[in-house]
Amino acid sequence: MAFMRAFVTGVRRANSALRLALLLYAVNLLLAIPIALGFRATVAVAFGRSTSPESLIQRFDYTVVQDFMDHHGREIEPLFRQLVGFAFVSMLLSTFLAGGTLSTLRDQNGGFSAETFFRDCGKYFARFFRLFLIFGILLILLAVVLSAGLGAALTQMIDNADSEVGAFAAFIGVGLAFVLPAMLLMMAADYAKIITVTNDARSVTGAARDAFRFILKNFFSAVGLQLTLLVLLFLLVAVYWGIEGFIGMTSPLSIAVVFLIQQLFMISRMWIRVTFFSGEMMLYEAQKPQPVRFVGWDDSPLISPA
Amino acid sequence: MRHSCSLLLLLGLLGTTPLSAGEQTPMFRDPLSPRIANYHIAVRLDPSEKMLSGIETLTWRNTSSDVVSELQFHLYLNAFKDERSTFMRGGGALRGLSLPDRRWGWITVTSLRTADGTDLAKQIEFIHPDDDNLDDQTVIRVPLIKPVLPKQSVTLTLDFTARLPRIFARTGYGNDFFMVGQWFPKIGVYEGTGQRYTTKGGWNCHQFHPNTEFFADFGLYDVDITVPGPFIVGATGVLQQERPNPDGTKTLSFHAEDVHDFAWTASPHYVDLRDTWRNVSIRVLMQPQRADQAIRYFQSAKAALEYLDAHVGPYPYPVLTIVDPAYGALGAGGMEYPTLITAAALWGIGSSFKLAELVTVHEFGHQYWYGMCASNEFEEAWLDEGVNQYYETRIMTESYGVKTSVADFIGLEVGDEEMTRSSYTGMRNPRIAPVATEAWKFPRGSYGILTYNKTAVFLTTLERMIGRPAMDSTMKTFFQRWRFKHPCARDFIAVFNEIVPPMTHHRFGKNLDWYFEQVLYGTGMCDYELTSVRTEDDEPRGRGEDRAAVDAGSSSNAGKSPPTREFSSTVTVSRLGEITLPVTVLVRFDDGSEVTEQWDGRGRTISFHYQRTARVVRAEVDPSRVLAIDIDFNNNSKIAAPPASPIWKYTAKVLFWLQNIFSLFGTIG
Secondary structure: OHHHHHHHHHHHHHHOOHHHHHHHHHHHHHHHHHHHHHHHHHHHHHHOOOOHHHHHHHOOOHHHHHHHHHHHHHHHHHHHHHHHHHHHHHHHHHHHHHHHHHHHHHOOOOOOOHHHHHHHHHHHHHHHHHHHHHHHHHHHHHHHHHHHHHHHHHHHHHHHOOOHHHHHHHHHHHHHHHHHHHHHHHHHHHHHHHHHHHOOOOOHHHHHHHHHHHHHHOHHHHHHHHHHHHHHHHHHHHHHHHHHHHHOOOOHHHHHHHHHHHHHHHHHHHHHHHHHHHHHHHHHHHHOOOOOOOOOOOOOOOOOOO | OHHHHHHHHHHHHHOOOOOOHHHOOOOOOOOOOOOOEEEEEEEEEEOOOOEEEEEEEEEEEOOOOOOEEEEEEEOHHHHHOOOOOHHHHOOOEEOOEEOHHHOOOEEEEEEEEEOOOOEOHHHOEEOOOOOOOOOOOOEEEEEEEEEEOOOOEEEEEEEEEEEOOEOOOOOEEEOOEEEEOOOOOEEOEEEOOOOOOOOOOEEEOOOOOOOOOOOOOOEEEEEEEEEEOOOEEEEOOEEEEEEEOOOOEEEEEEEEEEEOOOOEEEEOOOEEEEEEEOOEEEEEEEOHHHHHHHHHHHHHHHHHHHHHHHHOOOOOOOEEEEEOOOOOOHHHOOEEEOOEEEOOOOOOOOOOEOHHHHHHHHHHHHHHHHHHHOOOOOOOOHHHHHHHHHHHHHHHHHHHOOOOOOEEEOOEEEOHHHHHHHHHHOOOOOOOOOOOOOHHHOOOOOHHHHHHHHHHHHHHHHHHHHOHHHHHHHHHHHHHHHOOOOOOHHHHHHHHHHHHHHHOOOOOOOOOHHHHHHHOOOOOOEOEEEEEEEEEEOOOOOHHHHHHHHHOOOHHHOOOOOOOOOEEEEEEEEEOOOOOOOEEEEEEEOOOOEEEEEEOOOOOEEEEEEEEOOOEEEEEEOOOOOOOOEOOHHHOEEEOOOOOHHHHHHHHHHHHHHHHHHHHHHHHO
């Protein structure tokens, strides 16, 4: 099956670009650290030399946490505002880094050069930013249209359901009605980037259009690849939860161990992100429309002399 | 029209033979209560119109020494008549739910006849004892042509029609599910001089407000309920007989003794399940999609029966019905009626979240306070809700764990007692009103937390101060002495003042008035803080002498121990709130020794000084968390070297979640 071949080749190519995954991880970590350290400082000052945090080592202590939130919750509110700002920055950074990521994957020699990487990030950023705006607007339009169309229907289905089972099914149904088109839009955004890099396409609207055409033409392969990659991600999450639950964070040593495991998880997650791009690129390269080869007659003015 | 309805109802019942008093199976050999208000009601439900047609025969006894020349009744369903009622003007919502789609409800008394046939319906007058809202029709007065003399009784027959509202505030319908509460004209309580706070005899009959619940006299109830054949009915009391009618309906006759209310439910979809606990028959009426959760209702009901029987007193009724409300009628859930409670469960919510257990335990507990003590829920709601909330936390803690009695889900552990406390301690303005406020006078949004949670927390604090044996002895005495007698706060406090001082060797004074003044009638907060711990190095002991001895070259200095270092430590504790309670302070030194100090908590601060060869490493005010009412436990302690691990643990978690969030947003980019 085309998507399985693309998946396997994509994994191989992502493995050959591990430094790329590490770079993405480093950016992700650097983005999260300021807020995390801000949280630490705020909480440390708020608790001061209280013994209350001791009870948080062995288990979640609702009383300690709730008393903290009741009396010091306002002090961590600024962190939430920072989170929103940083989330937006992470979107922009992701757009920026996608250019270098795809160009590294495109060049099959397996080498990774930071200089080339960032050069290509800059090269494609303008186009990718315009693609980000196009697909962002499409996503918002999707949400607005579905809310208008399905919102009232959902309310009525929930109100008229015989039991909460029916209401839950209605909610899931409407949720899928949003999630599936949204997933297709995000796939199209990826393929549009891939087309831009692979073909050095100058027109972003053209790239977007070609991306939609590609997905429609290779629907089952594209969706199959996407679902396979999602399964890989869910497996990773399940493995992490199992390990963290087993080890716990009840002593300085176990806290350090789980922290390392968390970071390994994040590295793996970056690797999966690279694998997404890699698999999609492989599928596109295998299935993309080939240019028609013109064969003319000897005296045709279109054939240039050797 | 009215007369034809009565005639139809009468004809509908003619095909049946109502039970006479002699054919009832009595519940109790001797009456448990004064049986002041005794009802015989025949009611027919029209499910398609959501209408009730009823005939009520009320025999009311005047147990006071006053001549009573009028009667007052509650017509609670008129609270849902339109937007102008006191209930709807007060916000029109209960527990966050409001009346959907303006599906109003109401009740009309179409005739009111005395035993000699005189119709007093035209004398009915709506009154407004609580506010000036002339549009509110939840209370009526009926002047009597012939007054009721002391120790005499009067019998009235009332015809009434009612329309049930769409359920949002306990009573009404949701599709073909019916929860019928506060549905009949219910006589108020006549309080003679000296009863509760009454200095002059009169009716205690309040209007229906969003925050208020109910107050009524005990009596006998014989109720014949006619419903369509497929409907399954549950009700207060014991089913006496069920008889099919020629028109396809059926009539069920229920009998209840020594109760002050009667509620019932009907639905064609119930799954009817039974169990027993000792001689109590437990019946659970489940929605089909949640039938597998019935066991949770049974287990928690039995836990509550067992606990309250052991710690408070016996549950005297032979029956308990638990109603699982339909989806779309969840506003009926979480309510108590004599021998019938409505619970709450949701499909797909397993026992990791103990919603079903918590509501069952809470609503059953009401059988003791609302049901048997029957205090005035309008005027002293805390005496039912708060006392019951306190017992709910005790039962849930014992049955399901201190930290897991509300939730135990992937490391998220929440206990009922701590959640009850945090609801109060987390109030934006806990000083907004005293607990002892009439229910309809609480500022919006504060009634529930102050009445339920703050009361439970101050009772928990009191229990920890005086000890569980003294608490249980007091509450058992209060229940045994005051059940079926409408106690008030004064009676409640009097029992504490009688029992606790001798049991605690007067450690808390000759009475506990000082405690209740602060927590029940006051608005202050309690917050003790371990403010500071200071340690200073002193001069080594004996240095001057040793030096002098060395300088003198005295051979007697040979073999003397080197000078020891001494430390001056000061531990300061502060009272940040207004509530003054005795506290314990525990101080620990680096040589392993400990000192326990007692403070009466009266000043604003107190400092404890120590001169020792050891430093203070740790100090804590109220280390055993006796003062559950303290709004912030996190400022109760200080440690010389706070451990860094807990904060790094949560920092690592926060970092991890931030990384995942940014990775997710990166996918969108």
